[in-house]
Amino acid sequence: MNNLSYYGWTETLLRQKAKSIFKDLPHGRISVTHKTRYEVVAEEGYFSCELTGNMLYGRDPSEYPSTGDWVIFQPIDTEEGLIMDVLPRQKTLFRLKSGTISERQVIAAHVDKAFIVQSLDDNFNARRLERFILQLREEEILPVVVLTKSDLEFNRTEVETALRHITGEIPVYYTSIHDSDSIVALREFIQSGETVVFTGSSGVGKSTLINALCRKDVFKTANISTSTGKGRHTSTRRELVIMEGGGILIDTPGIKVFGVTNNDADSLNDVMDFSQFEGKCRFKDCQHIHEDGCAIIEALERGEIDPGVYESYLKLRKEVWHFTASVQEKRKRGKSIARMVEEVKKRSSKYK
């Protein structure tokens, strides 16, 4: 028997399940997503599940279940089942589906914290952090910056300067596989029942870090061997695992480009830490682009705002606008098609 509270099951989810017409069937959490199959961890064990037709048709692909989702399923035998319903999602980690301008792709659902892993050798990039943080804000997922390979040579002052506008409320961890205290500190930040996602490009040491964090003796080891976990995570599937001592960990395949699917351009002001200038622009709805009396542009001219940060602001602002406009456009198109269908129906019923 699995105790699903270790997998993040809560009273709130139980209340939501009670509203489903399938409330008498068992529930579980998706631990692995294959193309059309899902591995679901339930009280009675692991089930390999498929979707019922009503879960597939008439839905946007971003509404299909994903790793981390809680589902209600009909067991077929002791190992297989059919997914009948998905409980309402919260705290979903999305990205822009590559090759599209307005489609969201779910990376993981019910995520409390997202660990953005970058290595201090040559992978560290504040612009990429800003992008992730903006995306996470929309779903109220806590971003956590993890800078790996801190045993290698790097310019700490440079890194800290680049992070200055980011680090207000966002925790930053420097880790090295050769310094077990740094791993333990990160481990202690993950609490029981909490779901954490790890993202990062290939080669930053994410697998090494995850393996070290998941080791039974992570709290005791003095020396964590570098050879653990090398070349293990080569597949592209996502995996949800329980950590010894509590916490649920979801690994994601190396993501290089992360397109934002954010609708709220204002939250960018917080990501870039422009909030200190709030209310200081001449126009209330100032977008800080070319308006007269803009406090941000003035601060930029005085050298109080890093030009790189401001440039990044402009770029992300454009992306958010682009995404929002494409979504609205799509919605409008959808509506006019629905209207057309209605018209045809009305007209044809006249001749019946």
Ligand SMILES: Nc1nc2c(ncn2[C@@H]2O[C@H](COP(=O)(O)OP(=O)(O)OP(=O)(O)O)[C@@H](O)[C@H]2O)c(=O)[nH]1
């Ligand atoms: N110096 C140093 N090297 C590390 C550290 N962590 C990982 N590495 C090395 O970095 C390389 C990449 O580590 P992986 O854990 O395979 O990287 P990954 O991010 O999982 O990459 P993929 O498996 O391609 O997704 C390996 O050669 C590790 O031994 C660290 O803290 N310090």
Ligand SMILES: [Zn+2]
């Ligand atoms: Zn302004």
